[in-house]
Amino acid sequence: GTCGLAALAMVHRYYSLQEGRRPRPSERQVLVGDELAAASSLTLAVLGKTSAGAVLPRSSLLELAKTRGYSVLGEMFNISQLADLASLEDVGLRATVLRSPTPHQVVDLLKAGVPLIVPFDVGMDGEPTVVGGEHAHYAVLVGFFNCSEHPACGGENDLVLFARHAWNVKPLHLWSFRQLQASSRQLESTSFYGRPGDGQVPRSTYTKGRSDLREPKCMALPPKGPGSNRALTRESLADQILVVTRRQSQERNK
Structure with a gap:
């Protein structure tokens, strides 16, 4: 899918x-595949802003991902490459990858009004699950509360995160930090690319039966083992979050 985009x-x-600007008619809507309609209706309500569709000048995220050789259908199995897309001049953001994030780091960033993009394995209900990375997905963390300070938690001491993602299964997901961390940490591998390095993307439900697809030129995922039909995502995806902030105005005007 195109969940990262x-x-x-x-x-x-x-x-x-946040900048209070309205998209100009000449600007093109970001095309992120079938999830666009769902993504357009989502709101970052906890941060106090509404998302009514995303707009970028000149080119779409999907086109950028394909042109740079990061993706063939919009899939993004390397969070550093997603950071690179965010930091392009056409996109106008700044993005850094935070490895093994702690609860304190997540809270401090959300308090500062910084939404966080996190990879995890997603179940059919849209909730984090544990299937070794086969259902890798992305969500945006938009808020939190400390469960130890809330009577509804029954005394459990855990950080609860508010999240949204492109499936639009719920208007707002509530996940414990430990639940999300457990899902993110085990993003081991994917079968999307079949045998890495053979140049082919195998026909599957992920490709909607297409057999004409080639590996993206900058895929950079090693095989899980000799002759394996799975690509490792442990280093490129597991236990990492993407911290995305605005570029300063002077940077954007250069």
Whole structure:
């Protein structure tokens, strides 16, 4: 899917609205695939801004991802490459990858009004699950509360995170930090590319039966083992979050 691009589109829209600017008619809507309609209706309500569709000048995220050789259908199995897309001049954001994030780091960033993009395995209900990375997905963290300070938690001491993602299963997901961390940490591998390095993307439900697709030129994922039909995502995806902030006005005007 194109969930990583959809998440980035939501964050871009959030910052555009913070600046109080309205998209010009000449600007093109970001095309992120089938998830666009869902992504366009999501709101970053906890941060106090509404996402009514994401807009970027000149080119779409999907086109940028394909042109740079990061993706063939919008899939993003390397969070550093997603950071690179966010930091392009056409997108106008700044993005850094935070590895093994702690609860304190997540809270401090959300308090500062910074939405966080996080990869995890997603279940059919839209909630984090544990399937070794086969259902890797992205969500945007938009808020939190400390469960130890809330009577509804029954005394459990855990950080609860508010999240949104492109499936639009719920208007707002509530996940414990430990639940999300457990899902993110085990993003081991994917079968999307089949045998890495053979140049082919195998026909599957992910490709909607297409057999004419080639590996993106900058895929950079090693095989899980000799002759394996799975690509490792442990280093490129697991236990990492993307911290996306605005570029300063002087940077954007250069």
